Amino acid sequence: MAGHLLSDDIIVCNGVNKWYGEFQALKNVSLAVKRQEVVVIIGPSGSGKSTFIRTINRLEEHQSGEIVVDGIPLTRDVRNIETIRMETGMVFQQFNLFPHLTVLQNITLAPIQVRKMKKKDAEALAMELLIRVKIPEQAAKFPGQLSGGQQQRVAIARALAMRPKIMLFDEPTSALDPEMIREVLEVMEDLAESGMTMLVVTHEMGFARGVADRVVFMDSGEIVEIGTPEIFFGNPQHDRTKLFLQQILK
Amino acid sequence: MTTDIHSANWVNPNHPTPAGKPPATQVGVVGWLRANLFSGVGNSILTLVTLGVVYFVLTGLVRWLLGAYWEPVWANRKLFAVGPYPTDQLRQPAAVLLVVCALFGVSAGRWGSIIRSLAIGLGALLSVLAILPIGMQAQLLMGVAVALLVIGYLVGLKVPIATRWLMLAWLASLVFTAIVLRGGIELPRLGIAWSFAPLVDPGLYGGLMLTMILAIVGITLSFPLGVMLALGRRSTMPVIKYFSIIYIEVVRGVPLITILFLAMAMLPLFLPSGWSSPPGLVRVLTAITLFSAAYLAENVRGGLQALPNGQYEAAEALGLRHWDKLRFIILPQALTKVIPALVGQFIGLFKDTSLASLVGLLELVGIGKAVIQQPEWMGVPGGAAKEVYIFVAFVFFIFNFGLSFASRKLETKLGVGKR
Numbered sequence: 001m002a003g004h005l006l007s008d009d010i011i012v013c014n015g016v017n018k019w020y021g022e023f024q025a026l027k028n029v030s031l032a033v034k035r036q037e038v039v040v041i042i043g044p045s046g047s048g049k050s051t052f053i054r055t056i057n058r059l060e061e062h063q064s065g066e067i068v069v070d071g072i073p074l075t076r077d078v079r080n081i082e083t084i085r086m087e088t089g090m091v092f093q094q095f096n097l098f099p100h101l102t103v104l105q106n107i108t109l110a111p112i113q114v115r116k117m118k119k120k121d122a123e124a125l126a127m128e129l130l131i132r133v134k135i136p137e138q139a140a141k142f143p144g145q146l147s148g149g150q151q152q153r154v155a156i157a158r159a160l161a162m163r164p165k166i167m168l169f170d171e172p173t174s175a176l177d178p179e180m181i182r183e184v185l186e187v188m189e190d191l192a193e194s195g196m197t198m199l200v201v202t203h204e205m206g207f208a209r210g211v212a213d214r215v216v217f218m219d220s221g222e223i224v225e226i227g228t229p230e231i232f233f234g235n236p237q238h239d240r241t242k243l244f245l246q247q248i249l250k
Numbered sequence: 251m252t253t254d255i256h257s258a259n260w261v262n263p264n265h266p267t268p269a270g271k272p273p274a275t276q277v278g279v280v281g282w283l284r285a286n287l288f289s290g291v292g293n294s295i296l297t298l299v300t301l302g303v304v305y306f307v308l309t310g311l312v313r314w315l316l317g318a319y320w321e322p323v324w325a326n327r328k329l330f331a332v333g334p335y336p337t338d339q340l341r342q343p344a345a346v347l348l349v350v351c352a353l354f355g356v357s358a359g360r361w362g363s364i365i366r367s368l369a370i371g372l373g374a375l376l377s378v379l380a381i382l383p384i385g386m387q388a389q390l391l392m393g394v395a396v397a398l399l400v401i402g403y404l405v406g407l408k409v410p411i412a413t414r415w416l417m418l419a420w421l422a423s424l425v426f427t428a429i430v431l432r433g434g435i436e437l438p439r440l441g442i443a444w445s446f447a448p449l450v451d452p453g454l455y456g457g458l459m460l461t462m463i464l465a466i467v468g469i470t471l472s473f474p475l476g477v478m479l480a481l482g483r484r485s486t487m488p489v490i491k492y493f494s495i496i497y498i499e500v501v502r503g504v505p506l507i508t509i510l511f512l513a514m515a516m517l518p519l520f521l522p523s524g525w526s527s528p529p530g531l532v533r534v535l536t537a538i539t540l541f542s543a544a545y546l547a548e549n550v551r552g553g554l555q556a557l558p559n560g561q562y563e564a565a566e567a568l569g570l571r572h573w574d575k576l577r578f579i580i581l582p583q584a585l586t587k588v589i590p591a592l593v594g595q596f597i598g599l600f601k602d603t604s605l606a607s608l609v610g611l612l613e614l615v616g617i618g619k620a621v622i623q624q625p626e627w628m629g630v631p632g633g634a635a636k637e638v639y640i641f642v643a644f645v646f647f648i649f650n651f652g653l654s655f656a657s658r659k660l661e662t663k664l665g666v667g668k669r
Binding site: 057058059082085086088089090092094096097098099100101109110113114155158159162168 | 558560561563564565566567568569570571574578579582583586664
């Protein structure tokens with residue numbers, strides 16, 4: 001991404017540690033994400049990548065270290081947490097759409113209740129987003145009536161409806177049939193191109209190679225290596241990275 | 251062209267094959283009978299024996315019902331309906347009935363299918379009572395009630411009344427009922443004393459009317475309390491959490507009857523000094539509400555636990571605040587999951603109102619007991635007990651069946667339990 005006026009850091013993590021009881025899930029994780037940057041996090045299961053991304057919007061609580069999102073420090077203070085959650089949108093592996101609400105209601109709920117938008121405006125926004133993710137005709141349906149790929153696209157639209165500054169993706173395509181992965185990745189590529197700051201945990205190497213500004217490799221709770229796609233995939237430095245890539249990219 | 255199952259390579263020339271129709275059932279009634287009831291010697295004998303037993307039981311029951319002595323029930327119909335409420339002030343309960351019917355009709359018109367079915371049931375019941383020779387005035391009342399039900403329905407269909415107004419109307423009707431049945435308001439502590447008729451001692455409320463009051467108020471108040479306790483139990487704040495746990499475990503550990511006795515004896519001790527001693531009706535209502543809330547709390551908690559974590563997380567990630575999260579995401583899903591348990595508890599509550607008879611309130615069962623003791627029936631062989639209790643049981647059954655029915659319809663409507 002060429003230099004923009006606001007290319008300062010929008011997420012800063014310094015020495016983040018997290019334990020589940022005795023087990024240390026995150027070891028001294030430090031990372032800075034610039035505005036409009038697309039950072040892809042990869043790694044084996046149990047490496048802490050999902051845990052890390054979930055600490056950013058406080059779905060998980062970190063025990064030590066600091067996290068600052070758009071200038072707001074992430075602490076126990078509920079107001080900070082709420083503000084940060086309004087600035088970050090999250091897309092989950094299991095979609096987590098609200099099954100008792102229609103697609104349209106799923107998308108408009110938060111804008112109406114949290115941002116206090118009027119219903120008409122929220123619905124207009126929702127339709128705009130549904131068009132953007134290419135499923136406007138599904139607006140009146142319930143999530144159970146949609147395919148996995150469609151549900152995930154609704155989930156993306158739902159997160160975007162809050163006009164977040166950062167989008168967090170936690171393995172968005174891992175629960176999808178292979179046929180539907182493409183349609184979701186296309187939406188994510190469009191989003192990246194439109195300049196959204198994205199932090200993506202994924203196994204889709206094609207996406208990492210083609211869209212990421214930087215790739216982060218995590219293993220056993222810590223960051224092992226960070227690099228641009230060219231260097232990361234072309235000339236990985238750390239042995240662990242090399243081993244992982246060998247296994248992934250047979 | 252069928253698949254050559256032995257060939258290594260094969261391509262389906264017909265794909266995509268259009269779907270066909272399933273084969274018609276070749277059975278028909280006779281076939282069904284043959285397959286299910288008479289499919290072999292053993293089954294056939296079993297069927298015949300069962301039919302025999304059913305026949306004897308049914309004919310015995312019908313013969314008894316027709317030959318039974320219903321006079322005790324018939325002669326005391328006023329008592330069964332409203333208990334020892336002053337006979338010259340029956341206009342007041344009548345007014346309550348009419349208002350409730352009108353409101354019910356409007357609700358049926360606005361809120362659709364389930365309420366409508368219940369309204370039809372209520373209408374049928376009232377119509378039957380209008381036709382039975384229970385007394386000119388009473389029949390007229392039933393007739394007007396049905397008319398109001400229908401008019402209310404039509405109004406509800408045509409006039410777009412917002413849900414919140416309707417809910418307010420129902421709340422107002424509770425207050426209306428309290429005032430009208432009493433004949434006025436008397437709150438000595440607040441210095442309020444106004445009446446439009448001789449004040450009626452709540453101890454004189456009785457019969458089906460009292461059962462309905464106890465059940466409806468009990469259900470209406472215990473439900474939100476139960477939800478709050480369930481949420482409290484899952485709270486991270488220790489004071490709230492442990493209060494909820496202790497409350498639930500203690501209340502669930504004792505029989506309702508002991509809570510009723512305690513409430514009758516001790517409620518004044520829990521109220522600020524200077525408050526006038528509440529009537530027995532209020533004490534019983536308090537006991538029933540507090541009791542039921544504990545059970546409902548556990549049912550609701552089951553629903554809350556069954557909800558996948560992802561729902562909580564998605565709501566939080568969107569920035570939904572605590573109460574909005576509960577109101578829009580958590581409770582709608584959690585409560586619909588446990589409808590059978592909740593309705594079961596409501597039905598239980600309805601029947602538990604009968605225990606009020608043990609603390610001196612003359613609700614339906616209490617009236618039944620009093621009627622049986624009446625001297626008129628002492629000479630009757632077998633006493634009045636059988637008929638009275640069958641009648642009381644039947645009345646309970648009608649209302650509980652209505653609750654069950656509504657619950658089933660609600661589940662179908664919400665599409666729950668199909669998965």
